[in-house]
Amino acid sequence: MNQENEMPKAFDPQAIEAGWYARWEDAGLFIADPTSPKPKFSMCFPPPNITGELHLGHALQTAIYDVIARYRRMTGREVLFLPGYDHAAIATQNVIEKQLAREGMTKEELGREGFDARVNAWYESVGAAILDQLRLLGASMDWTRLRFTMDARYVRSVMTAFVAFYERGWIYRAPRIVNWCPHDRSAISDLEVEWEEHHDVLYFIRYPIEGGGEVVIATVRPETMLADTGVAVNPTDERYSSIFGKTAILPLLGRKLPIVADSVVEKGFGTGALKVTPGHDPMDYDIGQRHSLELINGMHLDGRMNVPGLPYDGLPALEARTKVVADLKAQGFLIKEEPYTHEVGHCDRCHTVIEPLISEQWWLRMEVMRDKALAASAVGKVRWHPERYERTYLDWLRGLRDWNIGRQLWLGHRVPVYDCENGHRIVAVERPHDCAECGSTKLEQHPDVLDTWFSSALWPFATLGWPDETEDLKAFYPTAVNSTAREIINLWVSRMIMTGLEFMGEVPFADVAIHCVVQASDGRRMSKSLGTGVDPRELLTKYGTDAVRAWAASVGMSSQDVRFDESRVEGYRRFANKLWNATRLVLSSPGTPPAGEPGTLEIHEHLEDRWVLSRLSYACTAVTAGIENFTFQDSISAAYAFAWNEFCDWYLEAVKERLREGDAVAQDVAYLCLDYVFRLLHPFMPYVTEELWSRLPGERGFAMRAAWPEGEDRFVDPAAEETFGLVMSIVDEIRGHRQAAGAPPRGGELWLEPGPGREAAELAARLAWVELLSDDSNPGTPMAAAPGWVRFPFGSGDQRRHSEIKRLREDMEKTEAKLANPDFMAKAPPEIVKKMEERAAALRVALDRLA
RNA sequence: GGGCGGCUAGCUCAGUGGGAGAGCGCUCGCCUCACACGCGAGAGGUCAUUGGUUCAAACCCAAUGCCGCCCACCA
Numbered sequence: 009m010n011q012e013n014e015m016p017k018a019f020d021p022q023a024i025e026a027g028w029y030a031r032w033e034d035a036g037l038f039i040a041d042p043t044s045p046k047p048k049f050s051m052c053f054p055p056p057n058i059t060g061e062l063h064l065g066h067a068l069q070t071a072i073y074d075v076i077a078r079y080r081r082m083t084g085r086e087v088l089f090l091p092g093y094d095h096a097a098i099a100t101q102n103v104i105e106k107q108l109a110r111e112g113m114t115k116e117e118l119g120r121e122g123f124d125a126r127v128n129a130w131y132e133s134v135g136a137a138i139l140d141q142l143r144l145l146g147a148s149m150d151w152t153r154l155r156f157t158m159d160a161r162y163v164r165s166v167m168t169a170f171v172a173f174y175e176r177g178w179i180y181r182a183p184r185i186v187n188w189c190p191h192d193r194s195a196i197s198d199l200e201v202e203w204e205e206h207h208d209v210l211y212f213i214r215y216p217i218e219g220g221g222e223v224v225i226a227t228v229r230p231e232t233m234l235a236d237t238g239v240a241v242n243p244t245d246e247r248y249s250s251i252f253g254k255t256a257i258l259p260l261l262g263r264k265l266p267i268v269a270d271s272v273v274e275k276g277f278g279t280g281a282l283k284v285t286p287g288h289d290p291m292d293y294d295i296g297q298r299h300s301l302e303l304i305n306g307m308h309l310d311g312r313m314n315v316p317g318l319p320y321d322g323l324p325a326l327e328a329r330t331k332v333v334a335d336l337k338a339q340g341f342l343i344k345e346e347p348y349t350h351e352v353g354h355c356d357r358c359h360t361v362i363e364p365l366i367s368e369q370w371w372l373r374m375e376v377m378r379d380k381a382l383a384a385s386a387v388g389k390v391r392w393h394p395e396r397y398e399r400t401y402l403d404w405l406r407g408l409r410d411w412n413i414g415r416q417l418w419l420g421h422r423v424p425v426y427d428c429e430n431g432h433r434i435v436a437v438e439r440p441h442d443c444a445e446c447g448s449t450k451l452e453q454h455p456d457v458l459d460t461w462f463s464s465a466l467w468p469f470a471t472l473g474w475p476d477e478t479e480d481l482k483a484f485y486p487t488a489v490n491s492t493a494r495e496i497i498n499l500w501v502s503r504m505i506m507t508g509l510e511f512m513g514e515v516p517f518a519d520v521a522i523h524c525v526v527q528a529s530d531g532r533r534m535s536k537s538l539g540t541g542v543d544p545r546e547l548l549t550k551y552g553t554d555a556v557r558a559w560a561a562s563v564g565m566s567s568q569d570v571r572f573d574e575s576r577v578e579g580y581r582r583f584a585n586k587l588w589n590a591t592r593l594v595l596s597s598p599g600t601p602p603a604g605e606p607g608t609l610e611i612h613e614h615l616e617d618r619w620v621l622s623r624l625s626y627a628c629t630a631v632t633a634g635i636e637n638f639t640f641q642d643s644i645s646a647a648y649a650f651a652w653n654e655f656c657d658w659y660l661e662a663v664k665e666r667l668r669e670g671d672a673v674a675q676d677v678a679y680l681c682l683d684y685v686f687r688l689l690h691p692f693m694p695y696v697t698e699e700l701w702s703r704l705p706g707e708r709g710f711a712m713r714a715a716w717p718e719g720e721d722r723f724v725d726p727a728a729e730e731t732f733g734l735v736m737s738i739v740d741e742i743r744g745h746r747q748a749a750g751a752p753p754r755g756g757e758l759w760l761e762p763g764p765g766r767e768a769a770e771l772a773a774r775l776a777w778v779e780l781l782s783d784d785s786n787p788g789t790p791m792a793a794a795p796g797w798v799r800f801p802f803g804s805g806d807q808r809r810h811s812e813i814k815r816l817r818e819d820m821e822k823t824e825a826k827l828a829n830p831d832f833m834a835k836a837p838p839e840i841v842k843k844m845e846e847r848a849a850a851l852r853v854a855l856d857r858l859a
Numbered sequence: 860g861g862g863c864g865g866c867u868a869g870c871u872c873a874g875u876g877g878g879a880g881a882g883c884g885c886u887c888g889c890c891u892c893a894c895a896c897g898c899g900a901g902a903g904g905u906c907a908u909u910g911g912u913u914c915a916a917a918c919c920c921a922a923u924g925c926c927g928c929c930c931a932c933c934a
Contacts, residue, residue, distance in 0.1 A: 527927090569927075
């Protein structure tokens, strides 16, 4: 078995990735079996919006999920990793409308049917592109269970949930003030509003009072005064106590406005008097409710003013504002203008300024679900990683209000509400044939669709077949883990938890891992429109999937957001190449490889063998702990450090000759290390590990299917670690001397006092490229690491020796000062005191050797 | 307005009480028969500021300053 001729000198990810993905898939390794006797482990991948291509954040998220999926398979679970995508109602409708606009068309011209056809065509093309990208990332998803939120069976789940809520009496229809997007002509929820700083003007306007006097109010939106129905002041505001209950006269219109007292009015803001516009401001709406003020709707659904008979009628809000201000000024009502900075709400999908207005909407009562969710958290049913995000979730949950689930869009799940010609209402999962009350067959479905998050909220069980008691649902619910960016904790995670508890009686996942957000390298948000986006496919092509995944895992669960740094991805590409070449070296060792599983030969003869296996056991522990704790960066760094800095840099250098000579034990140990490293790294870097695994001797099947390393405590060998540690110190010191002395890279002589043992001395000499002498009749530069000296063909080690003495002396002084401090000796724990004493002793010995 | 996070080497980031770390970049020496996507040796940090707790602080506490995020009905 000698395969090095088949292995190119450099690892080429492109050459192997597609092949392995196809082989895994063909072998059915991604497919979950609900009847398996193994413990089940399931995850439903957060369905990407079907609005376009995946970005780097998706790549990161996919990597995190797939690391977990592959790890759990290797630790003996029956894993379901379910893929899917989301129709993303508003977002997709915007994409399609933009397309139509480019073609000079509107959806109204196209009509509902034509529009649906366009949407379906879009689903087909983009859906496929998204799935391809998930494959490119190596995601081990069960494609036989692919779900789309617009699939018939998923739609049925959504309808079932709606009906169930309706039957519980939680869904009702009511006029309320809502966040209205004039562009999308739809209401959106509070969570879909993005706040942005605006620099506006605060206008101070005089409102005369009936019977004399006036009250001055401050507003940034003078155009809304056309719908004013009151004036409010704080009840404790003595400045205004004389005008409570009086009536103000609305300038320009002459409408009579009751002056009411309400404690939400801030005395310190503006003049302390507030114009009340219940139809166009959420706070004013509440005031209006409390004081029975009239409610006027002053705006059309497209954002133009709705004030029949007035000169402002039909104007867009900003134009109306200009005109209102001009008129106020002309008539002497405008007192002053001040620059004013405040937050203005925008639609998070189309970025249009939100207009609060009154609209009749479908609402979902949340109290019962909220309380169940709070109770579940109270008993620790959901674990958050990092923990602090639980508070984000709980704080929002505690202040939860009814959810506006209706949207006035064309795209989405139509609410399953049907009204017959005689005014009877039917709410049913399937479209009824006739009215249950009057038998009329003239039924009209309500035009509203559901908030896209309504359907997303059902994801962990609707994907498994709910409401049917499917085999999958029984086997794989609840799922194990959900991982998302924190921006959708409330939009999505919280609602899944609530619906999961409500319909399934159990939280949908035990662990929530909130991953970081990737920013552009300058700290700005990564986005296509800013030109700061990074196309994951370019990265995959340039560095390979493994490098991108390893990078993703190394940053994904770090506590803060991360600025994208391509050099770190490149670092992992080099790492993959290092693994490749280390394998090439080991495979080039002549002779028959050890039979059977690696590690079966007697491995205790050589110091380096015992050492590297001891280090390996440490790496196994650290990698496993990192995955279990959702701190993948710890896993990556432990595997990286072992594979490169210990196995390649020290072990392979130590056994090169033995490998060249076909030493079976060295081969056995090297194969064992590679075998372990590939398994430990497989979840992170599936391709290179699978490829190299397949090149190791013996029949070994897929790395993907291999068992996760455990029980390697048997390799722990503190004595070997200590002795090899000494060897490394000696070698480091000789190298340092050689460099400082300007001596040639190789050659020189080493003499060591007996002590570390003949094997260690020879190993050190070999690694440092010096000859080990057996007599010290002609001493050279003394060393600190061990009693002995080194000498090179030319060049003196004295310079480094002197700087080393200086360094050691400084260290010694600090350490001794500590030991001389009575407080330290009295209060520090004994083991720390002991450590310091040992350090001082070691420094003394080293100094004695050098001086 | 409330809450949370960040501030550590030139850059991007690890590091949660006992001698400051990684990747990349930089300097110097090496194409040493696995790897120049490499090997070896280095330079480079008052761990944001101030105060406190402690025998001991990058790490714990308080305040401050920037940067970012989440939540919020002060018009």
